[in-house]
Amino acid sequence: MTAPLTAGFADPVLDSQRCFRSVLDGMARPGRIHTVSGVIPPAPLCSAAAAVLLTLADHETPLWAHADFAPARGWIAFHCGVPDAADPARAVFALSMGLPDLAGFNPGTHEAPETSATVIVQLPSLTGGAPLRLRGPGLRDSVLLAPIGLPADFVIVWRRNRGLFPAGIDLILCAGEELAALPRTVAIEEA
Amino acid sequence: MTEGYNFAYLDEQTKRMIRRALLKAVAIPGHQVPFGSREMPLPYGWGTGGIQVTASVLGPDDVLKVIDQGADDTTNAVSIRRFFAKTAGVATTTHTAEATVIQTRHRIPEKALRDDQIIVYQVPQPEPLFRLESSRVETRRMHGLADYGLMHVKLYEDVARFGQISIAYDYPVMVNGRYLMSPSPIPAFDNPKMDRMPALQLFGAGREKRIYAIPPWTDVRSLDFDDHPFRAINALEPCGLCGATDAYLDEVVTDDKGGRLFVCSDTDHCAERRDAGHVGKDGVP
Numbered sequence: 001m002t003a004p005l006t007a008g009f010a011d012p013v014l015d016s017q018r019c020f021r022s023v024l025d026g027m028a029r030p031g032r033i034h035t036v037s038g039v040i041p042p043a044p045l046c047s048a049a050a051a052v053l054l055t056l057a058d059h060e061t062p063l064w065a066h067a068d069f070a071p072a073r074g075w076i077a078f079h080c081g082v083p084d085a086a087d088p089a090r091a092v093f094a095l096s097m098g099l100p101d102l103a104g105f106n107p108g109t110h111e112a113p114e115t116s117a118t119v120i121v122q123l124p125s126l127t128g129g130a131p132l133r134l135r136g137p138g139l140r141d142s143v144l145l146a147p148i149g150l151p152a153d154f155v156i157v158w159r160r161n162r163g164l165f166p167a168g169i170d171l172i173l174c175a176g177e178e179l180a181a182l183p184r185t186v187a188i189e190e191a
Numbered sequence: 192m193t194e195g196y197n198f199a200y201l202d203e204q205t206k207r208m209i210r211r212a213l214l215k216a217v218a219i220p221g222h223q224v225p226f227g228s229r230e231m232p233l234p235y236g237w238g239t240g241g242i243q244v245t246a247s248v249l250g251p252d253d254v255l256k257v258i259d260q261g262a263d264d265t266t267n268a269v270s271i272r273r274f275f276a277k278t279a280g281v282a283t284t285t286h287t288a289e290a291t292v293i294q295t296r297h298r299i300p301e302k303a304l305r306d307d308q309i310i311v312y313q314v315p316q317p318e319p320l321f322r323l324e325s326s327r328v329e330t331r332r333m334h335g336l337a338d339y340g341l342m343h344v345k346l347y348e349d350v351a352r353f354g355q356i357s358i359a360y361d362y363p364v365m366v367n368g369r370y371l372m373s374p375s376p377i378p379a380f381d382n383p384k385m386d387r388m389p390a391l392q393l394f395g396a397g398r399e400k401r402i403y404a405i406p407p408w409t410d411v412r413s414l415d416f417d418d419h420p421f422r423a424i425n426a427l428e429p430c431g432l433c434g435a436t437d438a439y440l441d442e443v444v445t446d447d448k449g450g451r452l453f454v455c456s457d458t459d460h461c462a463e464r465r466d467a468g469h470v471g472k473d474g475v476p
Contacts, residue, residue: 013198017250020210024248027217028391028406056214058207092211110335114215114224137220137367138406140389166335166369170218183218185367185406 006040008054008079015039019055023172026181031134031145033126037177045072048174049095049120056118057082057093064091064117066100094119098149102161102169113166116184123149123175133191138183144191145180147173158188199246199279205229209247209402213393216404221366222334223317223401231397238271238296239397241313245294248309248393249275254282256290261298261439261456268296285459297360299381301438301460304390306407312375314396317403319363319373339371342414350419359424365412366405374411380423380439385411428453431473433464 009015015038022034041050053076057063062085065073076082076095085091088104094117108116129148132155151157161168161184168184182188197203205227212226231239249255255275259267263285271294272283284290287300296313304310320330323341333339342363349357362379366372374382375394385392385405392405405411415421426440431452438460440453452473455461470476 013203014251016203016207017198020206021248021250024210024213024217024391027214028404056207056211058204060208061211111331113219113222114212116215118214137409138217140387140408166219166222170214183406185218185220 005075005078006042008039009051010038012054015051016055019051022179023052023055023181026172026179027138027170027183029138030136030182030186031139031143031180033145033178033180035177036179042072042075044068044097044122045075045095046122046174047177048179049122049172050075052120052172052174052179053080053082053093053095059083061092062090063093063095064088064105065095066097068097069095088117091117093117096121098123099151099154099157102157105169107161107164107167107169109167113168116167116169118170118172120172120174121150123147123173125149126173126175126178126180131191133189134182134186136183136186138186147175147180149175155188155190158182162187196278198251199249199275200232201229201243201246205243206247209243212402213244213247213404216393216402217391217406219370220405220409221364221370221372221403223396223403225400226402228397228400232274233270235398236315237267238294238313240395240399240402241294241296241311241397242271242274242395243397244311244393244395244402245271245275245292246279248311249279249281249292251279251281253291254284254289256284256287256293256459257295258293258298258300258457258459259296260441261300261460262458264458286463287459297376297378298439298456299377299384301435301455301457303384304388306389308390310388310390310392312377312392312394314373314375314394314401315398316361317373317394317396317399317401319361319371334370337369337371339365342371346414346416346419350416356415356419356421362421363414365414367409368412371414372403372405372411378424378439379413379421380425382411382413382421383423387411426453429471430455430461430464431471433461433469433474434471435461435464435469 063082064085105117131146171182259265413421
């Protein structure tokens with residue numbers, strides 16, 4: 001017995017525009033936390049991650065999703081029409097509970113770095129964790145972001161990803177109704 | 192707002208595709224991201240790239256300003272402003288400070304842009320190496336390898352031949368120390384405004400099907416040599432109407448006897464100065 005399907009955006013056009021501006025501003029200003037509300041997806045998918053998928057994913061963007069999200073797969077498939085990417089290397093978007101192994105995703109090439117995957121990382125919270133210091137394009141000075149749920153060696157994992165530039169994976173961190181982005185350009189160290 | 196169109200004209204599938212391209216463009220500052228440019232209700236060359244970017248970004252609460260060569264009242268600016276007033280029902284303005292989204296052709300406003308503003312450039316030719324290497328396959332490889340020697344040779348040949356770098360507009364820049372980028376045909380005078388600008392800068396080339404971006408506070412350096420540093424070129428006179436000495440000026444021929452007038456290219460800037468009581472030598476108080 002499956003639960004009845006909950007709705008997506010109440011207003012698909014204007015809600016996705018609003019959510020896009022949050023993601024765009026987040027990507028342009030790494031670490032800045034935006035709130036996107038209005039979507040009630042099936043557990044365990046959080047509403048920010050759901051809103052990002054509704055805004056950006058469609059039949060052109062194969063999605064790889066962590067097995068934990070199985071109860072939400074039907075909802076995502078119905079609202080976004082995304083094909084499954086069984087192989088993470090073929091995914092345009094990835095949906096993960098905590099940080100996945102970034103090496104499994106397509107980082108793009110030096111000639112076409114825009115083909116890299118965007119990984120939506122669902123976390124327990126974007127605040128209250130061990131602070132990370134972010135620097136890079138989009139930031140006048142350094143800023144702090146303190147998400148809960150990233151691995152202890154995240155700084156090292158990220159340094160490797162950043163070293164691939166201009167190739168590399170971009171992250172959208174989501175927790176509850178909040179999101180923040182970490183584009184591949186941002187330099188991260190423990191604060 | 193006109194009935195029968197989706198909000199801001201483009202269909203949602205197209206917006207999603209452009210939005211994905213924009214996010215990757217922001218994540219790779221200065222890199223040209225290919226996108227599926229759509230046919231728009233005006234021809235290529237009239238800002239279709241900028242319009243598609245604006246349409247994908249714009250929301251009902253935005254206030255839109257559109258300029259063409261700095262002016263709010265020229266054909267291109269008026270018709271694009273009217274297009275979005277009609278298809279998106281957004282408020283429009285001519286005042287730089289009131290706008291949240293500014294679409295521009297060939298200028299950056301004189302008033303410094305803020306952190307809560309987005310500037311969208313209309314780009315005719317996104318490839319800075321276009322005149323030096325006509326093959327897209329080659330230029331993509333050059334960008335991939337950051338092999339920009341050819342552009343330095345071009346600038347060197349300018350210096351050798353003319354004693355200076357002879358590029359007055361579309362002056363190539365390095366973005367975040369990695370990508371060579373065309374700033375679109377803005378005058379070289381405007382190049383320094385791009386460096387560490389608080390506003391997000393988005394670029395759309397409709398015919399060439401490319402989108403690129405510069406995040407806020409990103410280093411943008413005009414190419415030059417230690418012994419031939421970059422210089423912004425401008426008319427030597429102050430604005431005839433408002434007396435501004437720090438604004439980019441247009442030269443207007445006023446008669447057939449050699450008469451000429453230098454006026455601010457940024458009409459909003461000039462009007463604001465005149466309203467504040469500044470009068471140039473050809474102006475009327």
